[in-house]
Amino acid sequence: MQGTDRSPRKNRQLKFDFPETGHTLDTLAVTDANRTAISLLKRWPDWRTAAFCLVGEKRSGLTTAAQAWCDLSGGSLLSAKALGKLSHKKISALAEAPVAIDRADKVENDDNLLSLINLSASHGGTLLLTGRQPPARWRARLPDLQSRLSAMTLLELGPPDDEMLRIRLRAAMKRRYLKLPEAVEDYVIMRLERSYAAIESFVKELHELSDEREVTIPLAREILDEMDGTRPLFED
The missing domain is CATH 1.10.8 (Helicase, Ruva Protein; domain 3)
Structure with missing residues (x-):
């Protein structure tokens, strides 16, 4: 994926049912518990793969971090429920630019999640999924989706130091x-x-x-x- 243009595209950023937090990746509290993850989120244009998964325990700030990343990248933030309702046409359009799926481990529409992962890779987009557990442990119904989730690069918001x-x-x-x-x-x-x-x-x-x-x-x-x-x- 080196050399892919990951610059945010205009008029593409959408937010589905997420209130503004007022946080950016520069204003989030950073310690050894989350330093590596936040640093990599800031360097999203340099990612060598199209998709990453950010994992963390309850109340660790997954949604806040995903929203801050979208604000930086010009990406769209969707809930698992919102993704499940999208048409293939809308998913294809979203996949052309940065997009984050909050609590992707709760997605029930496996077909839509698989389509988003594949289209993000083929369109040169950037995808950030968040979840409680590593995606290899999610209960994917489709073998192809399980394979892609298992191979996904992980970022972690670790337990608080x-x-x-x-x-x-x-x-x-x-x-x-x-x-x-x-x-x-x-x-x-x-x-x-x-x-x-x-x-x-x-x-x-x-x-x-x-x-x-x-x-x-x-x-x-x-x-x-x-x-x-x-x-x-x-x-x-």
Whole structure:
């Protein structure tokens, strides 16, 4: 694919049911947890293959990253449901330019996904799929689709490291107009499960209790103890 013109084409960018986040690839928080993936997304014109898959756990920011990539590349962002409803003609038109499918692991119309992958390659387009798991583990009905998914290059938004955990914890607190005292924040960072969903669960519980109780280490410990061994409340 070297030498292929991947410059964004005018009047092609579309968004299907995705609100603006205000983020670009330059404003997203970057740590060792996601540095490689974000760097490669920024260098999309240099991709040597037509399609990549971005994977990450719940609340890891897959949709935000895909939207930021589309804003940079001039691409279109579609949900799995929207892709399933498109005609072959529309898929062919989309495939001529950058396009991202959010939560492509939930696509039920295998024929449309296979067509998009094939047409992106033949038209010189660029395709970004996002999903919870590597595409080789998706349940594709068509053998040809399974083969293409299994061969797809992976980018990963990894579990939060300490730096990302602190950044995302502060962001979640800010959204709820809360602030952790430094000592409490350090306590939580050392003990909170390393997952994005756990961050949201912790802040939700803290918000519900903070009107009646002071934000202290004992309160944080109580919430963490209640969360221990339970599934996070939030799913992206």
